[in-house]
Amino acid sequence: MIVRAADRVVVQGMTGRQGSFWTEKMLAYGTRIVAGVNPKRAGDTQCGVPVFATVRDAAQKLGGIDVSVMFIPPAAALSAAEDAVAAGVRLLVVLTEHIPAHDVMRMHALAAAAGCRIVGPNTAGLVTPGEAFVGIMPAFNPRVFRPGKIGVISRSGSLGTLICLNLVDAGYGQSAFIGIGGDPMLGTTVTDALRALEADERTAAIVLVGEIGGTMEEAAADTIAMMRKPVVSFIAGRASPPGKKMGHAGAIVMGSRGSHSSKRRALESAGVRVVDTPAAVAEALPGRGGL
Amino acid sequence: MYFEEAEAKELLRQAGIPVPPGEVCRDAEAVAAVVGRLGRCAVKAQVPAGKRGKAGGIRLVDNAEQARAAAEAILGMEIAGYRVGRVLVEQCASIAQELYAAVLTDVESRAPVVLFSTAGGMDIEEIATERPQSIVRVPADIARGVERARVRSALQAAALDEDLDAVTDVLVRLYELYARTDAELAEINPLARLHGGGLLALDCKLTLDDAALFRQTELAGRGAREKLTELERRGRELGLKYIELPGNVGVLANGAGLTMTTMDVIEHCGGAPANFLEIGGDAYTKAEGALGLVLANPRVKSVIVNFCGAFARTDVMAQGVVQAWETLKPRLPVFFSVHGTGEEEAVELIRQRLKMEPYDRMEDAVRAAVEAAK
Numbered sequence: 302m303i304v305r306a307a308d309r310v311v312v313q314g315m316t317g318r319q320g321s322f323w324t325e326k327m328l329a330y331g332t333r334i335v336a337g338v339n340p341k342r343a344g345d346t347q348c349g350v351p352v353f354a355t356v357r358d359a360a361q362k363l364g365g366i367d368v369s370v371m372f373i374p375p376a377a378a379l380s381a382a383e384d385a386v387a388a389g390v391r392l393l394v395v396l397t398e399h400i401p402a403h404d405v406m407r408m409h410a411l412a413a414a415a416g417c418r419i420v421g422p423n424t425a426g427l428v429t430p431g432e433a434f435v436g437i438m439p440a441f442n443p444r445v446f447r448p449g450k451i452g453v454i455s456r457s458g459s460l461g462t463l464i465c466l467n468l469v470d471a472g473y474g475q476s477a478f479i480g481i482g483g484d485p486m487l488g489t490t491v492t493d494a495l496r497a498l499e500a501d502e503r504t505a506a507i508v509l510v511g512e513i514g515g516t517m518e519e520a521a522a523d524t525i526a527m528m529r530k531p532v533v534s535f536i537a538g539r540a541s542p543p544g545k546k547m548g549h550a551g552a553i554v555m556g557s558r559g560s561h562s563s564k565r566r567a568l569e570s571a572g573v574r575v576v577d578t579p580a581a582v583a584e585a586l587p588g589r590g591g592l
Numbered sequence: 593m594y595f596e597e598a599e600a601k602e603l604l605r606q607a608g609i610p611v612p613p614g615e616v617c618r619d620a621e622a623v624a625a626v627v628g629r630l631g632r633c634a635v636k637a638q639v640p641a642g643k644r645g646k647a648g649g650i651r652l653v654d655n656a657e658q659a660r661a662a663a664e665a666i667l668g669m670e671i672a673g674y675r676v677g678r679v680l681v682e683q684c685a686s687i688a689q690e691l692y693a694a695v696l697t698d699v700e701s702r703a704p705v706v707l708f709s710t711a712g713g714m715d716i717e718e719i720a721t722e723r724p725q726s727i728v729r730v731p732a733d734i735a736r737g738v739e740r741a742r743v744r745s746a747l748q749a750a751a752l753d754e755d756l757d758a759v760t761d762v763l764v765r766l767y768e769l770y771a772r773t774d775a776e777l778a779e780i781n782p783l784a785r786l787h788g789g790g791l792l793a794l795d796c797k798l799t800l801d802d803a804a805l806f807r808q809t810e811l812a813g814r815g816a817r818e819k820l821t822e823l824e825r826r827g828r829e830l831g832l833k834y835i836e837l838p839g840n841v842g843v844l845a846n847g848a849g850l851t852m853t854t855m856d857v858i859e860h861c862g863g864a865p866a867n868f869l870e871i872g873g874d875a876y877t878k879a880e881g882a883l884g885l886v887l888a889n890p891r892v893k894s895v896i897v898n899f900c901g902a903f904a905r906t907d908v909m910a911q912g913v914v915q916a917w918e919t920l921k922p923r924l925p926v927f928f929s930v931h932g933t934g935e936e937e938a939v940e941l942i943r944q945r946l947k948m949e950p951y952d953r954m955e956d957a958v959r960a961a962v963e964a965a966k
Contacts, residue, residue: 375803376806400803402803402804403801405702407734409702410702410703410733410734425902425903437903445931457847457848458849458872459845459846459847459850459851459872459901459902461902462900463850466932483848483849486697486699486702535853537856539859542837545868547851547852548833548847548848548872550803552852577856577860578856578955579853579954580953
């Protein structure tokens with residue numbers, strides 16, 4: 302789930318307002334976008350990229366596709382994902398928020414059966430500074446992203462942006478940003494992202510930006526305890542009242558399940574430095590500014 | 593979306609799951625008439641909340657006189673903040689055993705799961721603590737559904753004897769209801785085994801996925817509306833997620849993660865947030881209305897505006913804030929932290945039109961807002 306400059310990328314929903322805006326940003330950054338998809342605009346060219354009716358058509362015409370990023374509304378997300386999986390896409394980045402949960406489960410089941418990794422739903426995307434990005438992150442803003450050695454995992458796009466900005470401010474850069482998404486059922490979990498960064502040669506330390514709800518952070522504790530690389534974490538939602546969905550469908554505390562203290566305890570017992578404010582993240586990293 | 597018992601039971605009945613004979617009534621005479629016809633009945637308050645029995649919202653009655661008294665006590669009563677406007681009057685059954693049956697979306701396995709226990713009557717958390725060995729879990733496949741044979745064999749250990757096939761039927765039908773309605777949870781508790789054989793669903797909890805209401809239009813009109821404060825209702829009308837909180841520092845931020853973090857830092861600095869309100873996603877164009885909402889809360893003593901643009905453009909959001917501020921002319925201090933996409937334009941706009949200087953660090957802006965609210 303670390304996107305590379307060589308990855309061949311398709312944008313589903315490229316011709317829409319947001320799709321075309323972000324396609325231009327991604328192309329300008331160096332992302333290798335080989336095709337766009339819109340069933341009604343097949344044969345057109347947009348942003349200098351050929352448009353196909355389906356990802357399958359694009360794959361048939363252009364050869365293997367590594368990554369598809371979906372700018373698709375909730376009701377059409379499942380069929381768009383079916384198309385991408387059938388086309389043999391290796392990595393499917395689902396930006397869409399508010400996809401019906403039953404569709405999300407179908408999406409995960411069919412991707413798993415085909416060996417396709419889903420990132421999201423409701424992710425802000427993936428950034429590899431200096432190489433490529435897919436999604437809706439301000440990769441092109443040099444105050445937010447610059448090449449470096451910190452791997453960042455975040456459920457939230459806006460908070461992930463703030464954390465990255467703070468890192469750059471403090472003299473750090475990022476090896477990769479992995480937006481895993483704010484939905485309750487994610488294709489790529491905290492644990493999956495940690496494993497990818499642990500294996501990534503360019504990553505020296507990891508920042509985990511979690512939030513209340515679910516048990517993903519707790520579930521990752523065992524993995525972290527076995528890792529060589531240091532992990533610093535900020536968990537959003539300490540001040541949020543229980544029983545309410547805090548914007549993200551996944552951000553809800555039920556009883557003690559998913560609470561800030563439960564996550565903090567689990568992560569600290571695995572050796573993670575958990576900090577209280579976003580600004581404290583950079584201060585807690587080892588080798589200040591040297592990464 | 594939550595369904596009151598009477599609606600949920602109607603859906604069970606349509607799904608072929610046996611429910612007690614009964615009627616929904618809105619006044620004491622109607623209750624008395626039903627009891628006159630059905631005999632011993634339970635009179636049950638209809639509100640979209642659990643623990644009705646503990647709140648005194650469920651009474652057993654034997655005759656018309658008791659029925660009137662129960663109806664008069666329950667109708668108009670307040671349970672979990674809801675005023676009771678109707679009761680479900682149901683014939684009592686002769687219960688031999690209470691079972692638990694549910695189908696729910698299991699977030700960890702990202703798939704539906706069918707749950708069953710012979711320890712019905714308690715809620716599932718209690719069962720999991722006190723009688724965990726009684727819980728039968730059958731994972732289902734969202735694309736193919738649940739296999740009857742698998743459910744039946746999983747139930748073998750539960751000593752259901754002659755009711756084994758009937759319980760299997762209930763679970764399979766409950767799964768079908770869950771799948772058809774885009775449910776998050778379809779729970780029958782208790783599912784009663786009756787003296788003399790047979791099953792009855794005595795209570796039912798059904799919640800639907802709000803994200804699927806666009807394609808469950810018929811059901812969307814039958815569910816219970818979430819209980820909202822006046823400001824929360826206004827937020828919903830504006831298409832914004834606003835949650836009213838007890839503090840006095842108004843919060844306007846983009847994105848759920850950043851908004852929660854803003855609240856966290858407010859508490860970290862010794863303050864208390866007055867609201868959760870995020871204008872992330874496509875809502876980033878609604879900053880003007882959103883700020884109006886923050887200011888409409890009379891407890892608010894200062895406002896923190898915290899934008900970190902990724903997808904959301906901070907220049908567009910700042911434009912909305914400036915417009916609202918110029919229109920409403922509030923006499924409250926406001927503190928800005930603005931970073932990310934569109935930052936230069938946003939900062940310039942705030943400087944020129946509001947004559948204010950955004951803080952470079954979010955923590956400093958929040959601390960200033962907390963101090964100003966004291």
